[in-house]
Amino acid sequence: MTDTLAGAPATKTGGRDTRWWGLVIISLAQLMVWLDATIVAVALPSAQEAVGLTDSSRQWTVTAYALTFGGLLLLGGRVGDVLGLKRSLMIGVIGFSLASALGGAATTPEMLIGARAAQGVFAALIAPSTLSLISSTFTVPAERAKAFGIFTAISMSGGATGLILGGALTDYLDWRWCFYINILFAAAILIGGFLALVNPERNPDTKLDVPGAILATAGMLALIYGLGEGGSQGWDSPVILGALGAAVVLLGAFVLVQHKSERPLLPLRVLTNRNSGGAFLAMSISAFCMLGMFLGMTYQLQSVMGYSPFKTGLAFLAYIITAAVYSTKVASKLLLRLRPNVMIAAGLVISALGLLVLTRLTPDSGYLTGVFPALLLFGLGVGNLAVPVFQTAMAAAEPRDAGIVSAVVNTSQQVGGSVGAALLNTVSTSAAATYLASHAGAAGAEQEAAVHGLALACAVAAGVALVGAVVAGTLINVRPKRPEAAAQE
Template identity: 50%
Template sequence: MDRVQISEGLQGSDGLVRRPASPSTGGAHEHRWWILAVIGMAQLMVVLDATIVNIALPSAQQDLGFTDGNRQWIVTAYALAFGSLLLLGGRIADLVGRKLVFMVGLAGFAGASALGGAAGSFTMLVTARALQGIFAALLAPAALSLLTTTFTDPKERAKAFGIYGAIAGTGGAVGLLLGGVLTEYLDWRWCLYVNLAIAALALVGGSRLLHGGRPDDRPKLDVPGTLLVSAGLFCIVYGFSNAETHAWSSASTWGFLVIGALLVAAFAWWQTRATHPLLPLRVVLDRDRGASFLAMFISGAGMFGVFLFLTYYLQQILAYTPVKTGLAFLPMVGVMIVASVVTTNNLVPRMGAKPIVPLGMGLSAAGMVWMTALDLNSGYLTHVLPPLLVLGLGLGLIFAPAMSMATMGVEAHDAGVASAMVNTSQQVGGSIGTALLNTLATSAATNYLVGRQPTPDVMAEAQLRSYSTAYWWSALFFALGLVVSYVLYRRGAPAQQQGEATTVHV
């Protein structure tokens, strides 16, 4: 593909290579590391809320008195709103300004969290979770596009994306730990109230540090495309969420999946004809960018195998408390942070993503296979920790490089929607992975119990079989990611290097 130069790098008095100054470039670069702290807090809030409520669910259910059948909607309402509106949120950031959308997303997320924390009924809690998802769909793309436009020097960009990728990848584990601490020592409502403190800090920092970030040549909103993709993603996420409680043969499962697939296909067709497409094909058809979107999708599907099923294993088989369960994930988080920073700062600029992301996929697959050996007598230090560390290393090699490559070289007026695609890929991948793995695990347990007496030992063994099945399938997802990322990523260092022009592949 031809590479079109869109701006020449200019060297400032401090020696940094930057794009020409423009009110649309995003942040106050002299405070860029403080901007990263603000963006990181917002991203952590969005990601940890996908898991923090899981730990609080039993207490919330007992307090509000809703049924087991309704329990899934506390999680699904957030995922549905978040996943289906991300692309629209990204384009809104491009249209009206990244700072404004970021600040509105923060304030709205905090308000929805306060509503959920004060919920006196199931309906009120589900409504609050859906509102959280709506405002997260505004906040997440704006945060990543602000990061993209704030850090333009390749070396600093690598460090920033290493930290951001680590936050995005480990937020789920942090949510498990924080949810355990808050539920065990305070109350389940604090799993929602904690967002008020995080949002307040980010709002103060954002108001002082961020610039408007609205491109001069901002595009118009593609209304038909918005309706098609939002409805399509809603149906897909809803269909896979239904698969957790309904049979795959149920019309409420496959019907929504078929409708969602048709709507997304219609959206793709419309993008080739729209005057102002919501998702311009130039954003997704670049090989490195497309490979990154697929890497985020596949790793999102596989990652939930460890967060969901290892949590159950630690609590139900090894009898860990919620707090102890969260602490058990911390070493993996530490390895992932170090791997993310080192990879994007030192390895990707020299070798490119092609050897790094496939290696991360391979290590993640190996970690999941290793976990299939866990049994009733496994110990943490000797059996649980080693595969966790391998998985943390693998995920660290995937997330930060993929996020950086997915947004590198994108034009200013496409920064929001490109950032939204990163989040959409991971969110939809996670929803699909959770539903598939949960269904496969449940089937494995059911098949094992056929013809056996449901004694405590037999029930425990059935649980182990279900977890092992989930780990094997997660390993298969990562193995697929290894092949896809190796085939699609270009060889060599990224085109955007210090002193060179930013490039867009068309």
């Protein structure tokens, strides 16, 4: 069973087309990776007590995963191009399941944090392989658009799904099942992947750029650490300033090395292409707004509205279902008729409208009138944006760059989310502190301050989304494949 990156889909086994089952496996792998970014956060209070984490060290269960995952994504993307996409995915899944087993069995803080870091390492192998496998498996535009729609629905709901699953497992079983559940996911992916996934041919000219890999990894680690911890440690902290300064130096050196290298880790043509560059920007801005919204809404639902962790996760079903249905039933069809830049810009505008709805929240707001409309709009916005972003980025890639382009899409999402979480949290807490200081002693002032901070952060995020809509809509300049043209290919 073979396939090539260029095209002819030899994806049938015994006369059966296994590509769509392969898509299920690919999407499940992506879900496992992104689900793990939030599922452990729900279980953290229970895990902290069980393994003896201190208040100052508990954040590292989240930070360790984000650091290794985001820091190694570029390297993971090129490793996939060198080793082969299917092989890289399988290695990543095996390693991720073993790291999850270690996390579930953790008895000390070091074991738990080390397991989270190891999960991030192997997630950096899994994530870049997923988009590349879809792009190489589905070569007909209509089928590819549908495949990206299904993939989008599953992967973009990972964070919210993690909140639901984490709350259920913690409340009804044990926090350790937030790790052990990955072993079940991995078993299904490995069995299904062996039976259904195609194995695109590797480009023999692709080599691993070791100096570039070292600079990129170190630079991304410094950048994600600085952005992720800036809100809690203070943006004027010497550690944060040092991390961000080191990131600038290391990533600047990385660009110089890539410019001179004959076989670079990240070919600069990937970044300078206006279509792929615009897609990366749009994904980063969407993640900036999405993660900021998730964090703010989690606090609103639990601390202000009194929801339990499980009920909080269920509240996000409005977003998950809307994004899933819209991306699979509507966006994948629109992509064959509308220009991608129009869809991407519209997606960011709709997301901005959802954020503006949240600026009207009060401590007395109910779910149906205050929260539900915003989640509905955000699901529509993400569903309208993600399918053309994935399609545009992968279509602009040369076959030899498929893995690294997929890695950059995921890196854009990771960095955008880190910036959003850090910056919007800083805006929210600063605004809340200012409000509380000016309303000291007033009844209900703490809840009013928290909602005021969330509203201001959402207003800032909405502004970023609107600016991003203009920039991405201007940068990206590709035309859709008409249905009749797609059918002829």
